[in-house]
Amino acid sequence: MGKSKNKPRVKGNVQPASSSRAAEIIATSGQVPITNLGGFAQFLGGTTFSGATTSDIDSAFSSGTLDPELVIIFKKLSKRDPTTKLKALEELEAYLKSKERNEKELVGILDVWAKLFVKLGIDVDRRVRYATHSCHFIIVTIIKKKIAPFLKEILPIWVISLFDQSKDVARIANESFQAAFPPEKRSDVLIFGQEEILSYITEIILYKTPETLSDPRFTSKEDMNSKYLRVVASSYYAVAHIISQLKEDELKKSSQQYNGLFDNSKFWANLSNDNSLVRKSCYSLIKILVNRWPSEIEKRLDMFSNTYLMKVFNDKDTSVHGDLWDSLLVFSRQFPKSWLIASKKKPMLPKLYNFLRSGAYGSVNISYPSILALIGHFPQELIDSDQKFYEEFFSNFWKGLLNPTIDRSNSNVFLKAYSECLVYYIIKLGKLENENKQIFIIENNFFGLIETYLMGLRLNTKFHAEQMCSIIAMHISLLFSKLQGTAALKVLSKKLEELIATVITNGTVPNPGLNPENDYVEFSQRLSSLLISLKSRQENNELSTMLTTLIDKTFRLALDKCKENNGCSIGLNLLLSNLMRNFSNIIFNHSTTTQPLDDFIKSTFNNLVATCPLSALDYLFEFISIYLSNVQESQAQERWHDLIRILLDFNGLKKKLERTRLLIIKISNIKPSSSLIDDQFNEFLISLTNELLNDKIDIITKELAESVLEITLLSKVSLLTQKTKLEISSHFSKAIIDFAHSYYVVSEDSVIPNDVIVLVLRIFTKLCGDLQFMEIILESHLLSISWSIFELTFMEVHESSDSEVIKDIESLVQNCWNQISNYCRTNHKEDAVFNHISQQIKESILNIHYAVSPTNFAQRVLKLYASLYQHERVTSQEHVVPFLFSDKEWRELSEPLLASSIDPSLSIIDPMILITSNDEKKTDETQSIIYDTYGLSAYARLGLFVIELINKIGITSFFSTKNSAIDAQNTHWVLSELLLMHILCTDIYRLRKKGHHLWDATITEESNYHGFKAFLVEFRMILKHYETYMIQNSSMDLKSLTTKIKSADISESCPVIDLSSLLVDTLRRSHGKYSYYWARALQVLFTTILEEIDVTIVDAEEFFEIIQSESSNYNLVTKMASILSLKPFFDTSKKFKNFQTDLVNKLCDLSATDICNTDTSSANKELEYLYLLTITTTRDDEYFLKPKHAIGLLECILKWHEAEDAKLLFDPKYTYIQIQVSRLFISIISPIQNSQGMHWDFIFQCLQNWLKENVHLVLRYEAIYLFCRLICFNLQLETMDESNKIESDETSNEGLCKYFSVYKTTIDEQLLYFFFQEKDHQKEDFSEQYNGYLEILCEAVQDLSKSLLINNKDELYSLLTVPHDGIQKCSYKHLHVLIVQKTMRLSEELEFTNADETINAQFDKGLISLIMQTHENSYDIHSNSTDDFIAHKIFGYLLGWMLVFDHFEYASFKIKSQLVSYLKESDITSNLFAFLFDTLGLAGSNKPYDLSKWDISGFYIEGFEIQYSFDFGFPLLCAHLYYRSLKHMPSIIRIWWSECKKRQLSIAIDSYTEKYFSPIIIQNQLEMLQSKDVRSQLEDDKFSIRIARSTNEVIASFIVDEYIMELSVKMPINFPLRQAEFGTLERMGTTEVTDLKWAKLPVQTVVNSQNGNLEVALNLFKNNINLRFKGVDDCPICYSVVSLDDRSLPTKKCNTCKNKFHPACLYKWFRSSNSTSCPLCRRLF
Secondary structure (H helix, E strand, C coil), rough: CCCCCCCCCCCCCCCCCHHHHHHHHHHHHHCCCCCCCHHHHHHCCCCCCCCCHHHHHHHHHHCCCCCCHHHHHHHHHCCCCHHHHHHHHHHHHHHHHHHHCCHHHHCCCCCHHHHHHHHHCCCCCCCHHHHHHHHHHHHHHHHHHHHHHHHHHHHHHHHCCCCCCCCHHHHHHCCCCCCCHCCCHHHHHHHHHHHHHHHHHHHHHHHHHHHHHHCCCCCHHHHHHHHHHHHHHHHCCCCCCCHHHCCHHHCCHHHHHHHHCCHHHHHHHHHHHCCCHHHHHHHHHHHHHHHHHHHHHHHHHHHHHHHHHHHHCCCCHHHHHHHHHHHHHHHHHHHHHHHHHHHHHCCHHHHHHHHHHHHHHCCHHHHHHHHHHHHHCHHHHHHHHHCCCCHHHHHHHHEEEECCCCCCCHCCCCCCCHHHHHHHHHHHHHCCCCHHHHHHHHHHHHHHHHHHHHHHHHCCCCHHHHHHHHHHHHHHHHHHHCCCHHHHHHHHHHHHHHHHHHHHCCCCCCCCCCCHHHHHHHHHHHHHHHHHHHHCCCHHHHHHHHHHHHHHHHHHHHHHHHCCCCCCCHHHHHHHHHHHHHHHHHHHHHHHHHHHHHHHHHHHHHHHHCCHHHHHHHHHHHHHHHHHHHHHHHHHHHHHHHHHHHHHHCCCHHHHHHHHHHHHHHHHHCCCCCCCCHHHHHHHHHHHHHHCCCCCCHHHHHHHHHHHHHHHHHHCCCCCCCCHHHHHHHHHHHHHHHHHHHHHHHHCCCCHHHHHHHHHHHHHHHCCCCHHHHHHHHHCCCHHHHHHHHCCCCCCCCCCCEEEEHHHHHHHHHHHHHHHHHHHHHCCCHHHHHHHHHHHHHHHHCEEEEEEEHHHHHHHHHHHHHHCCCCCCHHEEEEEEHHHHCCCHHHHHHHHHHHCCCHHHHHHCCCCCCCCCCCCCCCCCCCCCCCCCCCCCCHHHHHHHHHHHHHHHHHHHHHHCCCHHHHHCCCCCCHHHHHHHHHHHHHHHHHHCCCCCCCCHHHHCCCCCCCHHHHHHHHHHHHHHHHHHHHHHHHHCCHHHHHHHHHCCCCCCCCCCCHHHHHHHHHCCCCCCHHHHHHHHHHHHHHHHHHHHHHHHHHHHHHHHHCCCCCCCCCHHHHHHHHHHHHHHHCHHHHHHHHHHHHHHHHHHHHHHHHHHCCCCCCCCHHHHHHHHHHHCCCCCCCCHHHHHHHHHHHHHHHHHHHHCCCCCCCHHHHHHHHHHHHHHHHHCCCCCCCCHHHHHHHHHHHHHHHCCCCCCHHHHEEEEEEEEHHHHHHHHHHHHHHHHHHHHCCCCHHHHHHHHHHHHHHHHHHHHHHHHHHHCCCCCCCHHHHHHHHHHHHHHCCCCCHHHHHHHHHHHHHHCCHHHHHHHHHHHHHHHHHHHHHHHHHHHHCCCCCCCCCCCCHHHHHHHHHHHHHHCCCCCCCCCCCHHHHHHHHHHHHHHHHHHHHCCCCHHHHHHHHHHHHHCCHHHHHHHHHHHHHHCCCCCCCCCCCCCCCCCCCCCCCCCHHHHHHHHHHHHHHHHHHHHHHHHHHHHCCCCCCCCCCCHHHHHHCCCCHHHHHHHHHHHHHHHCCCCHHHHHCCCEEEEECCCCCCCEEEEEEEECCEEEEECCCCCCCCCCCCEEEEEEEECHHHHHHHHHHHHHHHHHHHCCCCCCCHHHHHHHHHHHHHHCCCCCCCCCCCCCCCCCCCCCCCEECCCCCECCCCHHHHHHHHCCCCCCCCCCEEE
């Protein structure tokens, strides 16, 4: 058999490897094919440099020349992974830097490093190359010359790396090269390695490929190409660098290698390389060759011409155009013949045309500036070779404009290059005497450029008109300077004249667009700009002559045409105006133009104004303005008057204003020197101002009027008389003043519309910037405008106001005020403005119709000084003196309040309040007082203003005494007035709803009296800081103060210059008119002083001697004030005790007649003794008197009472005495509490009498307080008696205890009556003194007997909503006790009743009524308007629910079930839950309340404070109620939660319960089951309980014989919000259904449906199983043996089916089914 002819097919038809075949290929071709050699191709090509291998490193290590650490690093560098190499290089760099290496250490590594450097220096990865050169830099820096043996090996890579594409790599390579070789040696280094470098470069460029330069096995194609192109480009740069650095002689030493490169076509083929970097490097090499070694190019000029020039215009990459043009320009300059050589093969000019036509391929800024230089080097033969060179060159040049890369940003570059080329060839053709071509270019190209500028920019939007104008004018000027007297210039001038004449004559430009008039205007403007630009470049007479002639002809022609078309051409008018403005020297100095102009003005101009449209008048008015500024004054005035009459004769105000506005603007801009005042025009403007302010002009006309008035008033031209300016300014000022007055005065409406005042302010703001106008304001009656402007800077946006308009007004007036204040400071006019405005501020403060708050007035004062003086010339104290008013003004304002009577009930809380015999007869004779919008009287406005002023300036600055006592006297006296206001404000604040006259009662109630509170707090702070400041600066003490008061004459006034003089002045006033108020001010001032200084008992006694002296002239109230201030320092003072004893002795010597004297003047010393003795005592002072003196005083009082049978202490006429006596009783019962006698009966009789219904409130308060003290002492004595009974059987019955028991019931009844009276005060805001009365009343009724309360429960429920927390808490306490007793009683009754008997547990009607009533009024607890009244209502509501849950605490299971059933049926819990969750922050956007720091299982009602209720009181109380809900009725809340339709709320409740509530409830359940009582009750030998706390699970086990029945109860993490899970773990042979019926289901029902706890459930489970196995069947209805309701057994038997039922279950069945049939057999029961 032969071989098979069908050979297997190989993929790609590749033949198998064969050594013989390879030898054959080499022999025939002479070289090894490298195309398919893969990674082995890199080893071909004759490279002398190769990288270090592992064997090289190992050999170096074995020879001991390398550090082992370096060996590891170098081995890593031999790896191919770039990350490994990079880390190794970093380690090498660190190694080199770690120690101070010397040359010897590094020389040993050079052999290996040189091989590694050659490989890594051109690595693909930039980071590797950078790190390599960084290490190389360190090495060469250390070894320097030692690198010489390896220099030739590494130099090629080193030089190439100098031009690495990465700037960082190139930089570090240059740094290492510079560090290795000094500047003078660098060229020698290149000479030394020139051959090696050129050899390497030759190999790279001519022989290497991407595949052979890299290893294709481990390098991607993209990386190979990138590396190859980078090395090739760097090689060209390296060649260029060598040529640029070495001399020609040195270069020729390697001429063979250079020739091998330059003569190889492959070397120059890279001029067409696709990579721009390579081409760029080639261009750079050519430029260097031309400049440094041109002979090499000249030898090869034909090759370069055909290779280089032929390709240069084909390069479209703009990134290389910079190098391209650099090389091209030097090449063309050096070898211009090359263009002719290149054109022999193929014409070069078409390539240039194509380049120009393409817009230089987008390199506008590079290519176009170079074109002129290029064509300048063109040989003339090249240009002559193309007959249409100029047409083609400029045509293609201009077509390049179509390239989208040329736009408005760079078009000037294009235009400049185009113009330069035009001028170049025009001038060159003139030199060549080629006039025809020269004129041809001017007519077709250069003038075409002018036409494009004048008329063609509408079609070509790429040019900037200004730039184009400048370029054209520059080149026209250049032509006139180079071509003087030539026909070409005449042609250019003639063409320009013809074009202008044609446009003016035709009235439009040739080929106009859609709007010919706009084209004409554009033409006129550009023509004017061109002429102006030429005017600025008049460098020779010929251009000047041409320009003069052109303007003369153009101006005369334009005048004629304007007459012809009646001035209707805007473009023509613009041209005339521009010519007049810019060439007036030509027009007014030549007769050829002057005469036509005068004729035009006289005969034609006024007619034009009357007939031409408004749009054309703008330039005509500018024209006439220029004319008026260039003629004589008389002629100008005549023409002006005529023009004004023409304008004012127009019909319609709008037409007049439109034309007048244009004229005034133009005349103001030109500013003629002549006076142009016209009486008719002045009258017109005054009339216009009046119409504007009276709002008789429409909106559009208003804007015109504003503009006319503004520019006329501000014009620097004399248009108005001074009188007219002043009159117009007066009208504006009055309008602003009226607006400001109406804005701030409440009772008046503005008569100036907002739009008009904005208009006026805009004008006025502009006027304020004019110095002349400011002089008019400040030197005339217009000064008042400064106050209005200043006031309006404080405007605010209100709800009813237009915010945008207000902002506009505010901005305008602020700008205006800034200008006024700046002018005042600059011209020293600030005092006049300040005096005027300060007086206005003072008047406004007392004007209650002026709607500005005191705080804002204080801000005005500070801003006024900051604006006018800027704190440079005056001290802060001097600031405020003008604003403090006089003491007389303060007196007048305070008089109405001082003259009114004060409520004597304030004596409850203030011992300084005297109750005298004529108190009840006083009536309030206060004058009627009105209030401002803030509810403030003028007196209150003044006081608050001063307070704000002190706070803003500071205590130290306000009361500074550093200057002199005279300066101090300016401000310190104000504290006296503020003290008095503080006393008045304190009384008013305490009285609450009583009539008060500092604030409006209605407004202060609504604001919860915040104004009063703020004033009192602010003044106290000021007083404290003032006293501290004064004491520190004067070293004042009580001793020096005593000395000063002793020496003071209180009958004469003295200046107030410091704190001590202030105290003396207050003391003096306390003996004058209204001494009562001033004495209280004295007590406040003296008390605060004593708090700030160190007081010894000796100093206090020395001061007290002044008071107690009989010879002193001090009245009663002054003595009382002093005693109250000093009393805290007299605890151990014998002198004070002697003073009290002396007063007691004096009282004991008085008779009833003496004490009953109704004369309460200072001469009545008898009554004074009683008041002083009372004021010296304190309610808790047990050591007030010795028992002997106390009994003596008591007997004296009894003597007064029984004198002549007057019954002094029972007679209402002597209430004022009874109050003082009751206070004495409170103090003296302490020392006599252990005494016995009839005096106790006397005290209780007085007490009983003082507690009658109609007695004075203060007396009732004191009587109740006395009773509370008696309760306390009685309790102490009873306790002592109980302990004494143990020791002795004998006790005394004649003391306090006996009489207390006798009178207590009667007094309790009366107190309860007073207590229940408060239920009628549901909506009152109690005064402070009444609050004090209610607090003591609540204390007195704490221990009322239950028999008194049991029948008055409804009244107690009513008291829960009284707005007083003491009443509410007391009521709750009593109700809580009653409810607990009631619940316990019902539970006991239920235990002893038969199953057939029913006892219904119900809530009290009063409680349900309270809850339902509150439901009707929904209160938003998160509202900002919540006040104390609402807080009390909410508190009462929550207390009601606390009482509801109190029913469950001691109730039996059946009672609880009935109560829960009632709550379900009545559905009153849903509102509760909604309120609870809203308060806790779960229902809205509020953050949930954090309960982590609180114990929610309990709540201390007594600790609840209403002022903090909204912050944490209510949330905590609601949390406690929610806890009790979960504890007592979880089934209700579970149903509500499951039916909640708000998903977010439902989720929030779930997580909130799980976080804060469930852990506590679960813990309580488990702890309950672990308690001893429960375990002893449940567990026995059969029943046991196990608890797994980790899973919240309880397992109950019941053992019967060998079987175990287990029930598991597992509580979820949010129990009881979610039901407990029940399960039976083991069974006793029964089926699962039976198992559920009698074992699990009843227990589950008790816990999940009947709110039972686990104890009840497990007890039921145990009893059910016990009874089940004793033969008792379960009830077929509830599946339980023991009834779930009353714990009874099934006793009701059906006669038919013989099944037994629980009575309660059967009753429910009958009621629900409306039938009495058996549930099972359906027979009648």
